Amino acid sequence: MTIYRGTVLDTPDDPFAGGALRADADAGLLVRDGTIAERGPFAAVRAAQPDDDVVDLRGGLLLPGFVDTHVHFPQVRAIGGLGLPLLDWLERCALPEEARLADPTYASTVAREFLSGLVQAGTTTALVFGSHFAAAVDLLFTEAQRVGLRVTSGLVVSDRLLRDELLTTPERAYDEGLALAERWHGVGRNRYAVTPRFSLSCGNDLLDSCRSLLGEVEGAYFTSHINENDREIATVAELFGVDTYLETYDSHGLVGPRSVLAHDVHPTDAELKVMAERGASVAHCPTSNASLGSGLFPLDRHLAYDVHVALGSDVGGGTGFSLLKEGLQAYFMQRLLGERGYPLAPVHLLHLATSAGARALGLSSEVGDLGVGKRFDAQWLRPRSGSTLDVALRHAADPEDALAKAFTLGTTGDVDTVWIDGEVVAP
Numbered sequence: 422m423t424i425y426r427g428t429v430l431d432t433p434d435d436p437f438a439g440g441a442l443r444a445d446a447d448a449g450l451l452v453r454d455g456t457i458a459e460r461g462p463f464a465a466v467r468a469a470q471p472d473d474d475v476v477d478l479r480g481g482l483l484l485p486g487f488v489d490t491h492v493h494f495p496q497v498r499a500i501g502g503l504g505l506p507l508l509d510w511l512e513r514c515a516l517p518e519e520a521r522l523a524d525p526t527y528a529s530t531v532a533r534e535f536l537s538g539l540v541q542a543g544t545t546t547a548l549v550f551g552s553h554f555a556a557a558v559d560l561l562f563t564e565a566q567r568v569g570l571r572v573t574s575g576l577v578v579s580d581r582l583l584r585d586e587l588l589t590t591p592e593r594a595y596d597e598g599l600a601l602a603e604r605w606h607g608v609g610r611n612r613y614a615v616t617p618r619f620s621l622s623c624g625n626d627l628l629d630s631c632r633s634l635l636g637e638v639e640g641a642y643f644t645s646h647i648n649e650n651d652r653e654i655a656t657v658a659e660l661f662g663v664d665t666y667l668e669t670y671d672s673h674g675l676v677g678p679r680s681v682l683a684h685d686v687h688p689t690d691a692e693l694k695v696m697a698e699r700g701a702s703v704a705h706c707p708t709s710n711a712s713l714g715s716g717l718f719p720l721d722r723h724l725a726y727d728v729h730v731a732l733g734s735d736v737g738g739g740t741g742f743s744l745l746k747e748g749l750q751a752y753f754m755q756r757l758l759g760e761r762g763y764p765l766a767p768v769h770l771l772h773l774a775t776s777a778g779a780r781a782l783g784l785s786s787e788v789g790d791l792g793v794g795k796r797f798d799a800q801w802l803r804p805r806s807g808s809t810l811d812v813a814l815r816h817a818a819d820p821e822d823a824l825a826k827a828f829t830l831g832t833t834g835d836v837d838t839v840w841i842d843g844e845v846v847a848p
């Protein structure tokens with residue numbers, strides 16, 4: 422057994438429902454077989470376990486590993502395509518890069534870059550938008566198993582309006598998806614997610630085949646995009662002859678408690694009501710929404726309807742893997758909404774980046790906070806001595822203030838060590 426000593430911050434109680442930041446200065450976390458067995462003042466935990474190893478993490482902050490609920494595996498090298506709205510960005514930046522993953526050697530390199538990017542950002546769990554190529558998704562799961570990250574992912578499918586090499590058929594989508602799920606779902610920390618790209622690129626028969634696959638794979642997740650961009654939304658309404666984007670998924674039985682819909686920047690009230698009824702979650706992707714000019718996320722309306730919201734980096738529409746940056750950008754965007762903005766405090770940002778994501782992915786009993794009984798999935802933020810974040814943390818007034826400084830100034834370069842199930846994860 423090992424005792425981890427440091428300043429531990431986490432959010433076991435939902436701050437949107439009144440929960441406070443849990444902050445323990447000089448805490449001890451006793452970890453046995455990857456699970457947190459005790460948590461308390463270091464001196465007390467140490468006195469009860471005088472012979473165990475101590476890992477000294479004083480200085481900096483010990484936080485739960487981040488949970489990224491929307492991030493694209495094939496888009497690592499597409500990060501930084503600035504200045505375009507969604508559909509142009511897809512055509513010019515994202516899809517040409519995604520087509521390159523037809524080559525398994527290329528896909529294998531990108532899988533390594535992708536997982537290393539997540540780990541270096543302090544992310545330990547992710548819902549990953551896979552590739553349109555089954556072999557590339559297989560390589561992603563293989564690499565995820567080697568690195569140890571908790572990954573839920575799947576084959577991305579489309580059958581219209583994208584470049585030809587990214588298109589499939591309903592039958593092939595089902596067969597390839599099932600083969601991947603049989604190989605990887607529930608294997609190690611991997612799980613399968615049925616993943617139509619978005620309704621714009623998926624006809625009714627393909628969405629039907631997604632529903633069949635979802636019914637076939639017990640416990641599988643569903644993820645896609647929704648209500649991101651005005652032109653996208655108008656095209657979907659025209660293609661399907663529907664009033665709301667959500668109907669295109671819901672009419673195929675794809676919306677439920679294991680569904681995570683990315684973006685939802687422009688929802689109708691009717692859609693929010695149905696999402697809440699179904700228990701679906703929304704992945705809010707703030708840097709992507711800002712970079713692609715998609716809009717300002719109406720967090721207040723999601724909360725008013727009781728729609729669960731977590732955070733996604735949306736690499737490569739998003740600007741990097743750091744959920745610190747996403748948290749700060751989420752805060753900025755609520756500020757820019759003026760009176761319609763939700764006043765996000767540091768505790769909300771940590772919740773959105775950790776426990777909210779764990780809940781969206783049905784993993785709350787295992788990860789998302791550093792309480793007794795949870796797996797030790799954690800990150801040690803330790804800024805370089807003399808850096809501005811180091812100075813700011815040393816002079817923080819209280820734990821909330823320290824967390825505000827971490828989200829304002831922290832970068833992936835400040836993530837010193839990452840653990841999953843109590844094992845150090847090498848990037």
Ligand SMILES: O=c1[nH]c(=O)c2nc[nH]c2[nH]1
Pocket residue numbers: 493507511515618619646649709735738
């Ligand atoms: O931000 C986004 N990134 C994508 O890759 C994508 N595909 C469909 N819709 C999308 N939105």
Ligand SMILES: [Zn+2]
Pocket residue numbers: 491493550646683735738
């Ligand atoms: Zn996306």
